[in-house]
Amino acid sequence: RKEVEQDPGPFNVPEGATVAFNCTYSNSASQSFFWYRQDCRKEPKLLMSVYSSGNEDGRFTAQLNRASQYISLLIRDSKLSDSATYLCVVIRFSGGYNKLIFGAGTRLAVHP
């Protein structure tokens, strides 16, 4: 079983839709959580951090549930430009440094 699991999708949604992705992690020692966005054939880029209290950045809302060990990303009013793969990233301390563990990503396709 992978340490960080994501539904690979694809999620095909029309413009204006609200879509939510979940990501589960298995190691309860995980400390920090992020969502990265990766466009096709491009490098990943930080989308947002995920805090226990939840955080919002415009149309994007990220939440963390430590008890159930999952994080979520909600995108409201989807735009064509939101089409990308969304990577869940979990950080935990291991072997003397903070180790990043990436999920395999969830693909989102927004259509007109």
Next chain:
Amino acid sequence: EAQVTQNPRYLITVTGKKLTVTCSQNMNHEYMSWYRQDPGLGLRQIYYSMNVEVTDKGDVPEGYKVSRKEKRNFPLILESPSPNQTSLYFCASSLGDSSYNEQFFGPGTRLTVL
């Protein structure tokens, strides 16, 4: 412009022919790492470096070497490439290894080993 650069961007080679993928960052970052990305597996760390002359293995180091002689450069060396090293490779850097530091990725190197 703050960036991480990688070269080459695309490379097709044959089994056993040594190659080096260069990585350079201009942000004075201490922490650098190499990842490979394969379908369905996500990014997996190959090697990382906490600072000059400090490197260590990640999750999939077999068949790879790295060096960190200068802060800005972190080349990835494949001494004897094999077809199972065909992958998309990303170099990344960050200020340090704090759990809150953003990772900045290079544009990627698509390697095919025949």
